[in-house]
Amino acid sequence: MEPVALPPIHIDGQQKVTIDTAALSAVKLGKLGKSSVDTRRRINHFHTLIKRYSKLESHKQTTSAADDLDAINSQIAQVSREMTEMGGLDWYQKASLLGQCKQRGGDTSRWLVPQLQELGLDKREKKLRLLEVGALSSRNYEKERRWIDVVPIDLNSQEPGIYQQDFLDIKIGRVEKAEQTSAEDDDDEFDNDKVQLFESPFEAISLSLVVNFIGDPGRRGDMLRQAARLLTPDGLLFLVLPRSCIANSRYLDDERLLAIMECLGFVQLQSHHTAKLAHYLYRFTGSSASNESFKKKLLYSEGGRNNFSIVI
Numbered sequence: 325m326e327p328v329a330l331p332p333i334h335i336d337g338q339q340k341v342t343i344d345t346a347a348l349s350a351v352k353l354g355k356l357g358k359s360s361v362d363t364r365r366r367i368n369h370f371h372t373l374i375k376r377y378s379k380l381e382s383h384k385q386t387t388s389a390a391d392d393l394d395a396i397n398s399q400i401a402q403v404s405r406e407m408t409e410m411g412g413l414d415w416y417q418k419a420s421l422l423g424q425c426k427q428r429g430g431d432t433s434r435w436l437v438p439q440l441q442e443l444g445l446d447k448r449e450k451k452l453r454l455l456e457v458g459a460l461s462s463r464n465y466e467k468e469r470r471w472i473d474v475v476p477i478d479l480n481s482q483e484p485g486i487y488q489q490d491f492l493d494i495k496i497g498r499v500e501k502a503e504q505t506s507a508e509d510d511d512d513e514f515d516n517d518k519v520q521l522f523e524s525p526f527e528a529i530s531l532s533l534v535v536n537f538i539g540d541p542g543r544r545g546d547m548l549r550q551a552a553r554l555l556t557p558d559g560l561l562f563l564v565l566p567r568s569c570i571a572n573s574r575y576l577d578d579e580r581l582l583a584i585m586e587c588l589g590f591v592q593l594q595s596h597h598t599a600k601l602a603h604y605l606y607r608f609t610g611s612s613a614s615n616e617s618f619k620k621k622l623l624y625s626e627g628g629r630n631n632f633s634i635v636i
């Protein structure tokens with residue numbers, strides 16, 4: 325079968341990487357990994373490549389010498405090639421979906437649902453409008469369809485029921501281009517090929533294992549800011565990070581994350597750590613608490629820790 329060109333895909337919200345579909349067409353479930361340990365090892369390697377890619381891109385922005393730029397561009401091409409050879413974003417998503425299988429702990433919505441029930445949200449007449457970012461399956465909230473209205477999005481949709489959409493490009497409350505006259509098109513401030521407009525804010529947003537997917541600490545902060553922008557006052561944010569991002573980082577721990585979230589206007593309702601994951605449920609107060617910035621700050625200097633951080 326002739327490979328078709330996929331549209332460019334944002335890897336870290338800034339840069340676009342075109343995934344080679346010839347490599348994708350070689351992706352078969354059997355290639356996801358020989359075992360769960362092997363799959364996890366390869367997913368981790370993919371994360372490393374994303375981070376390397378982001379670092380090189382931001383390095384490129386601050387470099388002017390032609391020789392250095394050539395060297396950076398060739399390293400970028402090499403990292404992109406390696407991601408493509410692994411099967412690109414599509415392979416990564418399929419492998420991550422495998423990690424959601426019941427035998428491997430299930431998807432993280434299973435922790436969120438009882439929290440929402442505890443808040444009485446299953447008893448309301450109106451359905452809870454939930455934006456699920458980084459949705460690998462449209463069936464994650466299938467059992468809760470009676471009371472949850474899910475809008476699943478992903479950079480690379482795996483199913484027709486999932487919108488192919490960058491979370492960072494979503495805006496609330498504007499009329500879509502398709503409904504505008506051509507005169508209105510001229511002064512449109514957004515590139516509507518990218519921007520998806522929703523009429524009303526969301527009552528809940530899920531960012532499960534999405535913030536850590538982004539390679540750049542500032543862009544991770546942008547995702548949390550964007551969540552605040554898209555939520556109703558009192559809206560809920562479900563955040564899941566690999567536990568190592570919190571428990572084993574030089575730059576982030578529970579206390580620092582809470583300070584960042586409070587600054588953005590969130591109060592923490594619940595948190596729960598398992599061996600692998602850190603789950604958090606926040607309520608948005610409706611406005612940010614301060615303009616304080618949180619730069620990358622060394623909290624733990626001992627060796628053996630990772631460099632995960634979030635910057636706002």
Ligand SMILES: C[S@@+](CC[C@H](N)C(=O)[O-])C[C@H]1O[C@@H](n2cnc3c(N)ncnc32)[C@H](O)[C@@H]1O
Pocket residue numbers: 337413417420424431432457458459460477478479480489490491492531532533534537538564
């Ligand atoms: C590890 S998967 C997470 C899957 C799932 N949410 C879970 O909890 O297992 C990360 C997903 O987030 C998606 N993603 C990352 N940044 C995104 C963005 N800005 N907008 C939409 N989806 C994004 C990626 O395409 C990828 O499919």
